[in-house]
Amino acid sequence: MSKLGTISKMMMLLLVALSAALLVPVPAARADVGPKPTLDFEFVYETGAPLTITGGELLQCDDATCAAGKPLQELGPQRFSCTENACTSMAYGYSDYARLVIHFSDGVTRESQVFTVNRFHAHCRVTVREDDLVVEVRGKVFSPFASLVGGLLMVGVVVPLCLIITALWAAKAGKGTVTPESARGIFVAIWVLTALVAGGGAFISLSVPLTFLIEGLLILLYTRWRTHPPASLLAGVLLANLLTQPVFLFSLLARPTWNFLWLGGAELGIWLVEAGVLHFTQRKTLSFKEALALSLLLNAVSFGLGLLLPIPAIW
Numbered sequence: 001m002s003k004l005g006t007i008s009k010m011m012m013l014l015l016v017a018l019s020a021a022l023l024v025p026v027p028a029a030r031a032d033v034g035p036k037p038t039l040d041f042e043f044v045y046e047t048g049a050p051l052t053i054t055g056g057e058l059l060q061c062d063d064a065t066c067a068a069g070k071p072l073q074e075l076g077p078q079r080f081s082c083t084e085n086a087c088t089s090m091a092y093g094y095s096d097y098a099r100l101v102i103h104f105s106d107g108v109t110r111e112s113q114v115f116t117v118n119r120f121h122a123h124c125r126v127t128v129r130e131d132d133l134v135v136e137v138r139g140k141v142f143s144p145f146a147s148l149v150g151g152l153l154m155v156g157v158v159v160p161l162c163l164i165i166t167a168l169w170a171a172k173a174g175k176g177t178v179t180p181e182s183a184r185g186i187f188v189a190i191w192v193l194t195a196l197v198a199g200g201g202a203f204i205s206l207s208v209p210l211t212f213l214i215e216g217l218l219i220l221l222y223t224r225w226r227t228h229p230p231a232s233l234l235a236g237v238l239l240a241n242l243l244t245q246p247v248f249l250f251s252l253l254a255r256p257t258w259n260f261l262w263l264g265g266a267e268l269g270i271w272l273v274e275a276g277v278l279h280f281t282q283r284k285t286l287s288f289k290e291a292l293a294l295s296l297l298l299n300a301v302s303f304g305l306g307l308l309l310p311i312p313a314i315w
Contacts, residue, residue, distance in 0.1 A: 037094055038121050041087040041135075045128045052084040052105040061097035066114045069099050100126065100135055154246045158197060162242045165189055169239075170280040177284045180231050187235050194238045197246055211245050212238060214305060215298050222294065228285055236281045237298070240274035271295050 039058070045051060058080040059069030072080045072089060080089040087102070100112040112126065112133035127134040169186050172178045180187045198209040219237045223230040248266055271292075279291035286294075 037091050037117075039089045039094070039117065039124055040122070041089075041100065041124045041126050043086060043126045043128055047106075047128055047130055049106065051128065053082045053087065054103045054105055056080070056082050056087060056100065056102035058087075058089050059099040059101060060095040061099060061114060062095060064097055064114055066097055066099045100124075100133055102126075102128075102133060104128075153200075158193060158246065159243060161189070161193065162239060165239060166243070166277055166281065169236075170283075173281050173283050177229065178232060178281065179229060180235075187231070190235045190239050190242070193242055197242055208245060211302060212241055214302060215241060218298055218301060228282070233278075233282060233286070236278050237274075239281065240277040240295075243277065244270045244273055267299065271299055274298070 043053070057071040059066060060072055061067075061069040072078065072091060072094075074080075075092075078091045081087065082102070087100075094117040096116060096118075097114050098117050099114050101109060103109050108131075110128065110131065110133045112135040115124075115135045115137055117137070123138045125136045125138060127136075165186055169178055169183065172183055172186075176182075178186070194212060198212050215237050216234060219234050220230060222228070223233055248270060272295075275288070275291040275295035278295060279286055279288045282291070
């Protein structure tokens with residue numbers, strides 16, 4: 001197959017992936033292979049008799065009156081569920097306002113006040129009274145010290161090291177194809193950093209190691225289709241993800257509220273940065289157009305799988 005035919009076939013696959021992505025509702029477009037917003041509900045009773053939960057709904061509302069609230073839809077990992085003592089939910093994205101409706105063993109259905117969902121991960125304390133519920137939204141419990149250390153390591157150590165590695169590799173790539181034999185130090189550094197970031201990131205969200213795994217497997221399949229050195233291209237993808245994924249994850253979890261435009265801008269930046277890293281480290285074998293297409297394909301597949309994977313943040 002000619003190079004032009006290969007690129008055309010690849011672009012057709014990308015158009016199919018993008019067309020499918022456009023059919024996804026806007027809230028679902030917040031997925032990606034990343035942690036999804038969650039709400040956990042803990043119940044405290046002020047009723048005379050002990051009660052158990054028999055069911056319930058989490059109404060999503062467009063305004064503070066919640067006059068036209070609709071139950072959170074069950075779609076892939078998105079759902080609201082209850083045990084006899086607690087409830088939990090995961091969503092691609094929550095509305096700004098919500099109301100909790102719970103059915104109890106005494107035959108009474110109690111509703112809460114309208115409350116705002118302004119945290120990516122929240123723990124809600126629900127006080128059960130005789131006739132209604134009172135919801136208090138709290139932040140998820142996590143270690144501020146661990147978050148501070150993790151953020152400083154990423155910004156002060158990992159990202160600068162990756163930028164230095166990228167610059168060194170790009171300089172070598174201008175003279176010829178870089179292989180593990182010709183640049184052993186670069187490849188060893190990338191593998192060590194990948195292991196550290198994937199392992200450390202797993203304590204925050206499984207999305208970090210999963211992203212490395214998914215995109216790594218895709219690249220190995222891609223190199224069997226195209227005549228690219230597998231070790232070099234795989235290392236390039238890992239290096240690109242070392243620059244983009246941890247920064248995106250920390251900014252995502254640190255932002256209490258966010259909108260589609262912010263996410264779209266972040267995804268656009270990730271696509272361009274990863275394409276740039278791939279091209280400048282593989283410039284003898286990978287054109288910038290192909291790097292753009294490859295980066296888009298990797299992110300499109302990550303997006304599609306992210307719609308299906310129930311990945312919460314662990315902290």
